[in-house]
Amino acid sequence: MNTVTRPRILVVGAGFAGVECVRRLERKLSPDEADVTLVTPFAYQLYLPLLPQVASGVLTPQSIAVSLRRSKKYRTRIIPGGAIGVDLKSKVCVVRTITDEIVNEPYDYIVLAPGSITRTFDIPGLTDHAFGMKTLAEAAYIRDHVISQLDLADASQDPVERASRLQFVVVGGGYAGTETAACLQRLTHAAVKRYPRLDPSLIKWHLIDIAPKLMPELGDKLGSSAQEILRRRGIEISLGTSIAKAGPEEVTFTDGRVIPTRTLIWTAGVVASPLIATLGAETVKGRLAVASEMNLPGEDGVFALGDSAAVPDLAKGDGAMCPPTAQHALRQGRHVADNVIASLRGQVLKPYVHKDLGLVVDLGGTDAVSKPLGIELRGLPAQAVARGYHWSALRTNVAKTRVMTNWLLNAVAGDDFVRTGFQARKAARLKDFEYSDAYLTPEQVREQVEGPRPQ
Numbered sequence: 001m002n003t004v005t006r007p008r009i010l011v012v013g014a015g016f017a018g019v020e021c022v023r024r025l026e027r028k029l030s031p032d033e034a035d036v037t038l039v040t041p042f043a044y045q046l047y048l049p050l051l052p053q054v055a056s057g058v059l060t061p062q063s064i065a066v067s068l069r070r071s072k073k074y075r076t077r078i079i080p081g082g083a084i085g086v087d088l089k090s091k092v093c094v095v096r097t098i099t100d101e102i103v104n105e106p107y108d109y110i111v112l113a114p115g116s117i118t119r120t121f122d123i124p125g126l127t128d129h130a131f132g133m134k135t136l137a138e139a140a141y142i143r144d145h146v147i148s149q150l151d152l153a154d155a156s157q158d159p160v161e162r163a164s165r166l167q168f169v170v171v172g173g174g175y176a177g178t179e180t181a182a183c184l185q186r187l188t189h190a191a192v193k194r195y196p197r198l199d200p201s202l203i204k205w206h207l208i209d210i211a212p213k214l215m216p217e218l219g220d221k222l223g224s225s226a227q228e229i230l231r232r233r234g235i236e237i238s239l240g241t242s243i244a245k246a247g248p249e250e251v252t253f254t255d256g257r258v259i260p261t262r263t264l265i266w267t268a269g270v271v272a273s274p275l276i277a278t279l280g281a282e283t284v285k286g287r288l289a290v291a292s293e294m295n296l297p298g299e300d301g302v303f304a305l306g307d308s309a310a311v312p313d314l315a316k317g318d319g320a321m322c323p324p325t326a327q328h329a330l331r332q333g334r335h336v337a338d339n340v341i342a343s344l345r346g347q348v349l350k351p352y353v354h355k356d357l358g359l360v361v362d363l364g365g366t367d368a369v370s371k372p373l374g375i376e377l378r379g380l381p382a383q384a385v386a387r388g389y390h391w392s393a394l395r396t397n398v399a400k401t402r403v404m405t406n407w408l409l410n411a412v413a414g415d416d417f418v419r420t421g422f423q424a425r426k427a428a429r430l431k432d433f434e435y436s437d438a439y440l441t442p443e444q445v446r447e448q449v450e451g452p453r454p455q
Contacts, residue, residue: 009109015306018306024338036077037077044066051136062402111304115273115306115307120266120268123244131145132434133177168206173209174209174267180267210242222376226363229367274436277439278440290311295349307324328354387407391404
């Protein structure tokens with residue numbers, strides 16, 4: 001077969017789902033059976049669950065960014081950019097490259113794994129003054145920002161400014177928010193010992209969530225254990241509370257409290273990538289409604305998975321959807337690759353079924369809570385399970401070696417408090433990292449694909 005007649009498989013997104021799909025396609029398809037293209041702004045796979053440890057300096061950014069080009073057998077074509085629209089009728093994906101060039105990429109089969117973005121609400125000042133915890137750049141930036149607040153507070157002669165710089169607010173009592181607050185609190189607790197002019201009692205961390213419990217998926221006992229660990233460290237937890245408005249130097253809670261702070265970290269959940277809205281297809285809470293085989297009903301050659309797809313959870317039944325977790329994304333990636341190949345070869349597609357293996361929450365140091373296979377663990381056993389799970393899930397031996405080395409070095413030598421230079425004079429906030437305004441409307445997608453109409 002020549003290049004022109006080979007089927008074109010386009011994979012959108014290089015997260016857990018997208019990368020696993022591409023790797024499976026490469027292993028199971030012969031080079032002349034299909035062409036595989038991957039759309040991603042960065043040529044690496046980010047191990048998202050360990051981002052809080054990058055923010056706290058336990059891990060280096062490079063250790064959780066696994067290069068997509070390490071394999072010498074890698075033959076997938078990578079388009080450095082982000083998909084901003086899909087025309088299902090014309091079978092064209094519109095891509096904005098990292099140089100802001102807009103190109104049309106035709107396909108025969110498309111796998112949509114664009115992931116998710118931080119969920120925000122119409123709260124005054126939120127996107128202008130909050131940080132997220134969704135990208136590698138955000139994690140590295142937050143670390144610099146937190147350490148810079150200690151530096152600036154130490155140098156300040158104004159007690160009001162000093163107090164505001166030493167208060168930190170994290171919104172979101174899920175895994176990301178809880179681990180972020182826990183890891184960064186440990187960082188500031190260790191760092192303040194190097195600032196003799198600062199009163200450690202001035203450093204205050206606030207973790208707030210509108211829900212009545214932290215991490216309800218863990219159950220009452222483990223959730224209470226995690227809450228007790230954080231409170232024992234001095235983190236003030238406020239449940240049933242959210243943000244009413246955010247400013248550059250203070251945050252107002254919905255219960256009326258005003259907290260002077262220069263640091264607002266927003267981790268209150270995620271929503272599907274805005275790319276899904278450009279398809280004009282049926283959605284479930286913003287996620288693309290797909291069949292249990294992860295194909296889009298009524299469309300030929302369209303598959304979706306991961307955070308942006310509402311995949312039926314057949315293991316749970318009762319209309320449940322698979323949660324947006326790494327373990328589901330990894331397995332869905334491999335499964336959807338098999339179904340793409342089956343579709344390509346005219347074979348029967350198989351439904352996706354996976355029973356959840358449990359949950360792990362690393363609170364830093366020797367503190368953790370885990371629930372592997374329904375078994376509740378706390379302390380060192382939970383920490384061993386949490387780090388063991390994350391370590392085993394890393395894709396390459398190089399990444400595993402880097403992460404293990406970082407953990408050992410941190411355990412032996414402690415934290416370091418070096419700012420790396422991400423903290424520039426021009427502040428960057430949540431809206432500057434995720435490019436959520438880059439997507440086209442369905443009408444703009446059609447206009448881009450079909451070209452301007454003749455006058």
